Amino acid sequence: MMAVYSTSRPPNSNLMGGCAVRICVLGLRGIPQVVGGIETHCEQLIPRLQRQRPDDEFTVIGRRSYCPHLIFEYCGVRIVALPHAKNKYLEAISNSAVGLLYARFYIHADVVHIHAIGPALVAPLAKALGMKVLVTHHGADYNRDRWNAFAKAVLRVGEFCAVHFADRLIAVSPSLAEQLKRRYRSQASRISFVPNGATHILQPAASERERRSLRRRFGIRGEYIVTVGRLVPEKGFDDLIRSFKSVANPPKLVIIGGAAAGDPYVAHLHHEANDRVVFTGSLRRAEVTILLRDASLFVLASRHEGLPIAALEAAILGCPLLLSDIQPNLDLGLAQANYFKVGDRDDLRRKLADPPRTFLVDPAVILNRYDWDKVSETTSAVYSTLMEKTPNGLANTH
Incomplete structure (x- = not known):
């Protein structure tokens, strides 16, 4: 290669x-x-x-x-x-x-x-x-x-x-x-x-041993919500963390993504987070695939995107989607239920409390389009x- x-x-x-x-x-x-x-x-x-x-x-x-x-x-x-x-x-x-x-x-x-x-x-x-x-x-x-x-x-x-x-x-x-x-x-x-x-995310499913090993590495048990992206302000991770903390008895929130060393925004995110929030840092694509495939919900709280590859990857792997209502996310053509008002932490909190199946999408449609x-x-x-x-x-x- x-x-x-x-x-x-x-x-x-x-x-x-x-x-x-x-x-x-x-x-x-x-x-x-x-x-x-x-x-x-x-x-x-x-x-x-x-x-x-x-x-x-x-x-x-x-x-x-x-x-x-x-x-x-x-x-x-x-x-x-x-x-x-x-x-x-x-x-x-x-x-x-x-x-x-x-x-x-x-x-x-x-x-x-x-x-x-x-x-x-x-x-x-x-x-x-x-x-x-x-x-x-x-x-x-x-x-x-x-x-x-x-x-x-x-x-x-x-x-x-x-x-x-x-x-x-x-x-x-x-x-x-x-x-x-x-x-x-x-x-x-x-x-x-x-x-x-987004079809690059399709690969043979990981073994049960690999899945257990990755979960054990980050202390993930049971259901969890996942989000993926570089830890930069326009990704809206601060909105997601604050909304997540307001949900009664939430699962864990797994944040996948790296950042520049010493970035004050990352320090701010860690300060806002509680023990239910897991920061994985940058992961190999195979590891991202495992966590997307097993997640109960994928959330993208971005204030800015081009066309969100991470959301497409999650959808193809069968993960329910909840996205901010910025235009590039709306371009994916999902149902209204799959969107929340960008920057509205109360709206996001209410949606996070809904059953994950509320946000299911058809992977075949995404596969065909992207x-x-x-x-x-x-x-x-x-x-x-x-x-x-x-x-x-x-x-x-x-």
Whole structure:
């Protein structure tokens, strides 16, 4: 699955004449097994695209702090770990800028696929350097609680760059795609909706011994409620903990997710929690699967999402869902009973007191809508539009 190697690549002199198209993917921390929605998205999508487009060459740019090697291969995709600033405001953009120069001058990429609107700040430079640009918009990051006013303004500029300088833009939720088309009418024809997938969570059920071992490790007995996500303010874990503590005789609450060392928000969550709340930290996907499969209820109290992969994973595994009523969660199309008013701790408390079966969903529906193979086929079709020739022999980008 993963091999370490190093190669140099000469320029590709004929992008549209049958030679391999060189595609460089920017904006993520790294793959494989790196925590994050964008990272899960790329880990599942890019190897599938490589298999579907065997004549093309995909290179993923990661960040050195998150990758096991400087250059290695994962599922046929070349991963290159490059430097980045060790600062939450500059980490993504610094790595993307270095990655873009690497893409143009070292691997001579024909296409850059940028993930998220922060890294999309480099889209104008990518166009100036003669590359095709595809941007995947994973959500309005300027609405995240963790950013200050200046960072939010910069992210809005990143969104502007994504819309105006990308040859094509993919939005991961239908409401986001429609919102962008309304706001940027002149660019609407370049914007497409392609969802996240969740079928990666399907794997053989763990043995009873593995399940018992994981429960024993975290002191989990009987039924429990589970939530998954990075421990950041926009995930609403503080709302969930306070609502949970107000429920009479609740089961345990298991919170799966990691955080930056020394983060004051994490200290605040631990202060708010009682002995019924379990923090597991980051877990391997197999362990997350076990805890999702055995949970009586999955809760997502987010104030901001792109398209919630964790909720899709839980649904596919048959876990009842209770989600905040933000638009990306509503985009999943669940029954009204599966939602509570975002930020309303009383509403969440009342719902937590209801029997978990109240929040059951049909896994087959989720499987059909959010299948990674279908997602990759649709994304591959978007790639193909970047490569189309016009009658005069030039690539069509509109």
